[in-house]
Amino acid sequence: MARRGGVLISALGKAGRVALFLGRVLGQAIPSLSHPRLLVAQIYNTGARSLIIVMLCGLFVGMVLGLQGYDLLQRFGSESALGVAAALGLVKELGPVITALLFAGRAGTSLTSEIGLMRATDQLTAMEMMAVDPVRRVVAPRFLGGIIAMPLLVAIFDVVGIYGAQLIGVGMLRVESGSFWSQMQSAVEMRDINEGLVKSLVFGVACSLMAVYEGFHAEPTAEGVGLATTRTVVISAVLTLLFDYLLTAAFMKS
């Protein structure tokens, strides 16, 4: 019982430390913009270098949606609704979630290990000694870069996925092209796209924050950096799915 209480208190303590760290990063976010080159480099690192894997996964997820959606819908004789099923599934759910999981695995881990190694090799301490705030110089640009990159990656994932579903549905399974697009266009509303956008922003904040937090607070050993990287992926994935449920519930039409 006492042990369970200890776990709870340490979890609360961690949540508090992450929140305080978020405040510290946000406080340095605006000043860090005085070096826009640092931010551009981080958008490149987290966004542009994740592009290939995001597009590849988007294509395959879209193609699977085309097959599975067709298999499900043709049982009700409504395979012409394939466009709606694929677009809503991608825009509202699969796009943000899968992109966030890929982001945590591809970009989050590299952020954590990079900052963790800076910590282990005393580079962060050296910056502090030269009166350079490492949060402002190292952490804030990486955090902002992740937040900017995520919605763009999600949008690219969605578009590639929709064309993947079209490739399978219209190209291979011969769903009527006109009804594929027209039903999709009449069923998808702006609020569905906003839902995906809000989700991607929230996931971007959560995944980037966990990556920079774990890296910044990694134990300065090889093992410590490895453990911090693992924690980044696990916590980012759990937070993504948790926030996904909360946001879906919040966006539900009452």
Add this chain to the structure above:
Amino acid sequence: MSNTSRSLEVGTGLFVLLGFAALAFLSTQLPASGLQLHSATDGYQVTARFDNVGDLKVGAPVTMAGVRIGRVTGVSFESSDYKALVTMAIEKRYNQIPEDSDAAIQTSGLLGAKYVGLGAGGSNTYLANGTQIQFTQSALVLENLVNKFFANTAGKKDGDAK
């Protein structure tokens, strides 16, 4: 500036551009708006007036004998006679459809989408650009049928269940 820094900036610029292009695509192409890409039409236009089109959508197929020969390009309400005016584009190669053919709103499957089915008439003159199809049959509204069915059988069922 060194080469690596230049290529980094170009790569980032490309990525951001691609991202915003994708966002623009999502917000203009998915919800129905005036900026649709998938509406290129060739062929000739015919019109038809229906009492009720159900939920016929722009882009829905126009078929004859079950084969697609064109698509619906517009659905609008005619306030002069309280009917729905449906505009259809029919492919050029199907230019020998009798003028007295009839048009019916049909449903693919039980819950599927509405489409327009043409039935051949016997005239020797053919549909051409701007022709209006005279004989039309409205959409079968499932709810009305269900209502009628329950209204007819409600009394019987109460009796059966004691």
